[in-house]
Amino acid sequence: MSRIMTNVSALIAARVMNDNSNALQKSLQRLSTGLRINTGADDPAGLVASEAMRGDMAAVNSALANGQRATSVVSTAEGALNEVSAKLIDLKGLVESSANTGGLTKDEVSANQTQVDGIIASINRIASETSFQGMKLLNGSLGITASATGGATNVTDIDVRNFKQAGATDATLNVKLTGSAKIASAGATAAVGATAQTYEITGAKGTAVFTFQSATQANVASAINAMSSVTGVKVAGGNLVSTDYGSDQFVHVKHISGATGGLTAGSGTAGTDAKININGTVATVSGHNVTYHTDTMDLAFQATSNLLNATATSETITIKAGGGATFQLSPNAGLTGQATLSIPSVSSYHLGTQSTGFLSDIGTGQANNLTSNPTGALNIVNAAIQQVATLRGRLGSFVNDTIQPITNSLNVQLENVTAAESAVRDTNFATETSNMTRNQILVSAAKSALAIANAAPQAVLSLLG
Numbered sequence: 001m002s003r004i005m006t007n008v009s010a011l012i013a014a015r016v017m018n019d020n021s022n023a024l025q026k027s028l029q030r031l032s033t034g035l036r037i038n039t040g041a042d043d044p045a046g047l048v049a050s051e052a053m054r055g056d057m058a059a060v061n062s063a064l065a066n067g068q069r070a071t072s073v074v075s076t077a078e079g080a081l082n083e084v085s086a087k088l089i090d091l092k093g094l095v096e097s098s099a100n101t102g103g104l105t106k107d108e109v110s111a112n113q114t115q116v117d118g119i120i121a122s123i124n125r126i127a128s129e130t131s132f133q134g135m136k137l138l139n140g141s142l143g144i145t146a147s148a149t150g151g152a153t154n155v156t157d158i159d160v161r162n163f164k165q166a167g168a169t170d171a172t173l174n175v176k177l178t179g180s181a182k183i184a185s186a187g188a189t190a191a192v193g194a195t196a197q198t199y200e201i202t203g204a205k206g207t208a209v210f211t212f213q214s215a216t217q218a219n220v221a222s223a224i225n226a227m228s229s230v231t232g233v234k235v236a237g238g239n240l241v242s243t244d245y246g247s248d249q250f251v252h253v254k255h256i257s258g259a260t261g262g263l264t265a266g267s268g269t270a271g272t273d274a275k276i277n278i279n280g281t282v283a284t285v286s287g288h289n290v291t292y293h294t295d296t297m298d299l300a301f302q303a304t305s306n307l308l309n310a311t312a313t314s315e316t317i318t319i320k321a322g323g324g325a326t327f328q329l330s331p332n333a334g335l336t337g338q339a340t341l342s343i344p345s346v347s348s349y350h351l352g353t354q355s356t357g358f359l360s361d362i363g364t365g366q367a368n369n370l371t372s373n374p375t376g377a378l379n380i381v382n383a384a385i386q387q388v389a390t391l392r393g394r395l396g397s398f399v400n401d402t403i404q405p406i407t408n409s410l411n412v413q414l415e416n417v418t419a420a421e422s423a424v425r426d427t428n429f430a431t432e433t434s435n436m437t438r439n440q441i442l443v444s445a446a447k448s449a450l451a452i453a454n455a456a457p458q459a460v461l462s463l464l465g
Contacts, residue, residue, distance in 0.1 A: 009453035017446030024439035030427045031436060037425045046424050053421040059331035060414045067407040070327040070339075071399055077137040077343055078395045080130040084346055085388050087119050087126075092381045094119075095362070098370040099378070106371075113370045117363055120348045127347040140345030144323035146299070149316040154307040156354045161394060162298040163319055164326075164340050171297070173317040179275030181245035181285075181308040186253050187264020188238050189224070191217045198256040199263045203232030203242055204249050212262050220262055240268070245308045246287030247273045274308045296335075302353070329406045331413075339402050344391070351384035359384050 030036055037043045037050060098104065098112045130138045144160035155175060165171055184203075192212035200209050201224065208227045212220055221235035228234040232243050233251050240263070242249035249271030253263050273285045283292045288308065291300045299319070306312045323342065330337025344350060352358035356379045361368045368376035 007453060007457060009456060010450060013446055013450035013453045017443060017450055020439055020442040020446050024436065024443055027432055027436035027439055030432050031429065034427050035425055036427045036432075043424075050421055050425040053417050053424070056331065056417050057414065057421065060410050060417065063329055063331045063337075064407060064410050064414070066328050067403050067410070070329065070403055073132050073135075073137070073325065074341070074395050074399050074403075076132045077130065078392055080126050080138055081346065081388055081392050081395070084123055084126055085385070085392065087123055088351075088381060088385045088388060091116060091119050092378070092385065095370065095374055095377045095381055099374040101374075109370055113364055116370060120359060120363055123351070123359070124347050127345055137343060138346045140347075140350070142323075142325045142342070143344040144340075144342040145320040147318055148301075149318075154304050154312045154315045155317060156302045156304065158299065158301040158317060159342075159344070160297075160299040160319055160323075161342050162296075162340050163321075163324060163342070164296040164335055164338060165321055168321045170321050171319040173278050173292070173319065175283075175290075175307075175315040175317060176277045177274060177307055177310060177313045178277050180310040181274035181287075182269075182272040183245055184242035184249040184251045184269060184271040186240040186251040186266060186268030189217055189220045189235055189240065190262055191215060192220060192262040193259070195259040197258040197260065197262045199265075200254040200256055201227075201231055201233050201240070201263075202250075202252040202254070204244070205232030206230050209256065211258075215262070242271055244271075244287060245274065245305065246271050246285075248287060274303065276303065276307075302355070327403075329403065331410070339398070339406075341395070341398050343395075346388060346391070351387055352380045353383050356380050356383045 026042075029038055037047050040047050094112045094115055098109050101109070104112075127138045128136075130136070136142075144163050146158040146160045148155040148158065163171065192215045194214050196211055196213040198209065198211045200207060208231050210223055210227075212223070215223075217238065221238070224231075224240070225234050228243050232249070233240055234243050235241070240251050240253065242251055247270065250267065252267045253265050255263075255265045273287065276283045276285050276290055278292045281292070281294070283290050285303070288302045288304070289300065290303050292298070297319075299317075301317070304312075307315060324340045325343060326338050326340045328337060329339050348359035348363075350358065352361070357368050357376060359380060360366065362377040362380055363369060367373065368380060370377060
């Protein structure tokens with residue numbers, strides 16, 4: 001080299017050393033932070049993908065937390081319902097005991113009635129006070145309200161279990177009878193002469209044996225009708241028929257002994273269920289029980305005899321929007337990611353049915369108290385037990401069949417999204433350690449080269465000697 005004003009070799013060596021130093025600093029940053037992408041300049045496309053996946057992870061984590069909270073809410077309600085069930089079972093024992101009027105004194109029945117009043121008060125207290133984080137669970141505030149036109153003349157005991165609808169618009173259901181229900185029927189009744197005739201009559205409720213002798217047709221009908229609550233069979237228009245509608249109704253007459261002619265032996269014609277459409281969709285009908293299920297709605301109600309036998313052929317049900325407990329179980333906010341659960345009131349004014357009466361009706365001074373009507377009280381308690389058991393089953397199914405599967409799926413989704421985000425953003429320590437070692441060597445080599453390049457111009461001094 002014969003020039004000293006411009007040291008090109010030193011410039012080259014300095015540039016390469018700076019590049020290697022920058023590469024070394026980037027390797028050290030990645031190793032110290034654990035991230036391959038620390039700024040947008042590290043990998044613009046990778047940063048965009050990583051941020052999107054981090055957003056997905058945050059949404060999934062929130063949905064998992066929502067699922068855990070939903071399980072806690074439902075478990076709290078179910079725990080309280082377990083105590084209500086225990087109280088109702090105790091109540092049934094008291095009612096059964098009080099029906100034994102031949103073995104209990106009035107004072108003992110009165111003492112049982114006092115216990116009944118206490119149990120009803122306890123159930124009302126549980127319904128009123130059960131809460132989660134200040135949110136009442138069993139007082140009806142989480143129920144879904146529905147009503148039928150005309151004061152529920154043809155539709156009663158509406159139970160909306162699930163209703164999802166965007167916005168605050170009420171839902172209108174048009175209930176239309178397309179096929180009448182039929183009662184079961186057998187042969188006609190007739191007068192019985194001086195020779196005794198014995199028959200066994202069996203219906204949906206049970207069996208009774210009758211022996212007729214010197215009885216008019218009216219006497220035969222009166223005897224059978226007196227036992228209709230036991231057999232589910234009555235006489236109407238001179239014929240043996242079931243006391244209710246539906247495919248589970250039947251009448252069977254068996255001749256046991258004696259002459260024949262008073263009744264016709266055989267099974268006759270079984271009952272049939274009505275055919276009902278709701279908003280054009282076929283509903284499931286069993287006797288008076290009607291259920292309707294879609295992706296956004298699940299409800300049940302009782303159809304009166306007027307609707308089943310075509311005395312009335314239609315009804316309108318209005319379901320109020322905004323009711324029930326709505327849980328966001330999906331990472332994507334919206335109707336499809338929500339699950340709605342209706343938790344109706346379990347107070348004594350709601351446990352029971354309109355046909356049997358309600359639990360409050362068996363309190364002191366009410367129509368179905370232990371002294372006035374123990375049979376009616378028992379029917380009410382049985383209906384309440386079934387009602388609470390069904391509600392508990394729905395809550396358990398909501399946890400097992402809705403929350404848990406979604407939670408399991410979200411956990412798998414979280415694992416996969418986390419793995420994908422890690423592959424894009426996290427540092428591969430094996431690769432980056434190798435890069436750091438290489439860059440350290442290159443920096444050292446560049447320093448040595450720069451030192452040599454800086455020393456080279458000094459050779460020009462030998463020309464001046």
